[in-house]
Amino acid sequence: MVRWLTAVSFLALAACGDSVTDTESQSAGGWSIAPEGGLNAFFECLEASDAALVSAHRGGAYPGYPENALETMQALMADVPAIMEIDVATSADGVLYLNHDDTLERTTTGEGASDALSWSEIKELRLEDNDGKLTPFAPTRFREALRWAGGRTILQIDFKRTTRYEDVAAEVNRQQAEDRVILIAYSTGAARKLHRLLPDAMISLSLDTQSALNAAVAAGVPDDRIIGFTGVEDPRPRLFSILNGRDVEVIFGTLGDADSIDNDIARSGYEALYADIAAQGADIIATDRPRAAFAALEEAGRAVEPGECGITKGVSS
Secondary structure, three states: OEOOOOHHHHHHHHHOOOHHHHHHHHHOOOEEEOOOOOHHHHHHHHHHOOOEEEEEHHHOOEOOEOOOOHHHHHHHHOOOOEEEEEEEEEOOOOOEEEOOOOEOOOOEOEOOEOOOOOHHHHOOOOEEOOOOOEOOOOOOEHHHHHHHHOOOOOEEEEEOOOOOHHHHHHHHHHOOOHHHEEEEEOOHHHHHHHHHHOOOOEEEEEOOOHHHHHHHHHOOOOHHHEEEEOOOOOOOHHHHHHHHHOOOEEEEEOOOOOOOHHHHHHHHOOOOHHHHHHHOOOOEEEEOOHHHHHHHHHHOOOEOOOOOOOEEEOOOO
16 A cells, blocks of 8 residues: 655655755765776785774665665765665565565555555655655665665665565676675575575674674684674673674674664764774774764775775866
8 A cells, every 4th residue: 555645745846856866966976996807805805904894774874865776875975985785675566675674654655565566556656754854866776776886885785575685686686796795694504505505695694703704604604704793782892803803894784773872873973983993903894873883994094995996086077
């Protein structure tokens, strides 16, 4: 079912009708991440430069720009060189599109299960930002997000319960995009399956011990295809060091609910904590505050520089 929009809402959409064009214009002078030689070589280059990256949770939502939207990612890349973490759901007729929840109510003008509507119905919905405000943006089809990301950024893909690994892998293969995606796995079994489907892709695997890494390698996932997601509670420098010593990049998450590190930083004003986490060995910081995290890394001399490792920053005309 689709919730009816009021006449006022339609007027608001019409008033914002140029937003996408404005965002595209902005991104022309923004950042691009175009790894050369594969993602493993890319991350090795960043490590040699002592630089950390930010990963924008759900594409970097902020007021006026909803999560998991192409327009939001475009706007963020105007300001920050970020990996884009996205959630891939599946419509009733098998179309892959971006949506986090099992239902549509929180982030769209639709209602019901995320896989209950056809794509022809979903594409007519409008997205709402995290404050519940209507935006002019429609849900993004996965194939369009993947096409847009080519030469611009790396997509980190989280699979929702409606989505088959095989379907995502088929689209990644169709666009020859294995060297610019990171696949999220929450278990060794999932990592093994994803590696079979896309052997050249990187896999973000939840790791809390060296033994967990050993189990993944024993299951057939090579060290140099693994990025270790090390949680969202407290940084663990010893684990970071062990993983980096095995050619495994480290992701640490500052994202989450009201008690997240992101929110602690926002409340305290101690923005330098992002750089402190990088100094402890985190290669990627997964955050709901990508602009603030990048600014803190930049202030501490730990942000990527234009011209490094396939990362560029354009000049607006």
